[in-house]
Amino acid sequence: MDAPAIIASIPLGLLVGTMLTMIIDRVPDDLPVCGRPRCPLCEHHLRPIELVPVLSWIGQRGRCRYCGEHLTVAYPLVEIVTAASFAMATARFHTWWVIVPFWLFFAMLVTVSTVDIFRYRIPDRVVFPTLLVSFVAIVVVSQHVNATSAISRAVLGAVLFSGVLFVLSVMPGGGMGFGDVKLALVLGLFLGWLPGDVSGVVVLVFVALTIGSLLGAVMGLVVGFLRVRMQREILPDPDLEEGELLLLPWTKQPFPFGPSLAVASVATVLLSNSLT
Numbered sequence: 001m002d003a004p005a006i007i008a009s010i011p012l013g014l015l016v017g018t019m020l021t022m023i024i025d026r027v028p029d030d031l032p033v034c035g036r037p038r039c040p041l042c043e044h045h046l047r048p049i050e051l052v053p054v055l056s057w058i059g060q061r062g063r064c065r066y067c068g069e070h071l072t073v074a075y076p077l078v079e080i081v082t083a084a085s086f087a088m089a090t091a092r093f094h095t096w097w098v099i100v101p102f103w104l105f106f107a108m109l110v111t112v113s114t115v116d117i118f119r120y121r122i123p124d125r126v127v128f129p130t131l132l133v134s135f136v137a138i139v140v141v142s143q144h145v146n147a148t149s150a151i152s153r154a155v156l157g158a159v160l161f162s163g164v165l166f167v168l169s170v171m172p173g174g175g176m177g178f179g180d181v182k183l184a185l186v187l188g189l190f191l192g193w194l195p196g197d198v199s200g201v202v203v204l205v206f207v208a209l210t211i212g213s214l215l216g217a218v219m220g221l222v223v224g225f226l227r228v229r230m231q232r233e234i235l236p237d238p239d240l241e242e243g244e245l246l247l248l249p250w251t252k253q254p255f256p257f258g259p260s261l262a263v264a265s266v267a268t269v270l271l272s273n274s275l276t
Contacts, residue, residue: 003101006090009103013086014053016103018077020111024078027111027126028119042067074114078169082110085266092270097144101137102269104130105190109262114182114256118235119238120178129184132238150193157192157201158185164209180257187265194269200276204268207275212257212264220255 021035027038037046044066050056054076062071086108093099108130112122135154141152162184169176191204268275 001090001094004089009086009090010083013083013103016063016086016107017082018051018053020082020107020114020190021075021078023111023126024074024114026121028115028121030125033125039064039066039069039071041069041071053083065180066141067232074118076112078114085110085218088266088270097141099180101134101141102190104134104137105186106266107265111241113259113262116179116256118258120254122177122183122258124182127179127182127186131189134186136188137243141195146198152199153195153198154189154193156198157188157190159188160201161185161188161191161205161209164205177257180261183258183261187261191268194272195276197276203276208261208264208268210264211267212261213265216255216257216260219260222251223255224253 022037025031026033037045037051039046041064044064050060050065052059057073057076058072060071062073063069064071088117089102089106090099108126111126115126116122138154139151142154148188162181163186165176165181169178169181179186187208188205192201195201195204
């Protein structure tokens with residue numbers, strides 16, 4: 001896609017990122033995703049001027065205008081990452097009927113990754129609706145090409161990616177959460193849709209799994225080392241009592257794997273032309 005389209009996708013991504021922050025705040029607590037934006041701490045309703053992506057957080061110095069409590073830097077980061085992912089998807093593909101489904105895909109990855117980092121959960125309320133809408137979108141868009149083979153490859157990718165993670169999740173000491181298995185259905189669906197043949201599906205899924213595993217292992221070791229070295233509960237598991245995390249052996253400490261899978265899948269999508 002040309003430069004004006006890429007540039008135009010950035011403010012759209014920022015606005016979508018603002019909406020994603022509301023979903024990220026509400027979904028883990030089973031709250032309705034609709035409704036007026038509010039401060040997650042004092043629940044005061046926010047005005048439009050307080051919802052300007054990135055700039056509102058900077059202008060308020062990272063604090064709520066009403067209660068004065070600190071607002072996590074995750075808010076502007078979600079907006080920036082979403083905008084960047086929209087720009088990358090627009091630059092990578094050449095037609096809007098392919099770009100828009102990948103916008104949905106990348107927005108879902110930002111959402112589930114952020115929730116996984118803070119809550120150690122991959123929410124079904126995000127994954128399954130995205131899976132359904134994405135499958136319908138792929139079916140519709142695939143009418144422009146060989147529909148049957150394109151849809152079949154997408155389904156193969158979903159089954160292959162999630163199947164590998166399912167096997168790992170049931171293995172003794174595997175440490176793979178079932179939320180990652182469900183997330184892999186969406187990851188595989190999009191990775192399987194990209195290549196033109198079955199061998200390409202296998203290659204992209206293998207590459208994403210390899211990158212995700214390596215990235216997850218490295219990040220897990222780094223975070224574990226920092227926890228022990230600094231004696232701080234960095235990225236704490238909310239299901240553990242305060243201080244309990246640091247009592248676990250370094251190699252047994254929990255770490256959210258969803259973000260690693262998400263980053264690996266985005267990298268594989270962007271490099272898919274060179275890989276297949």
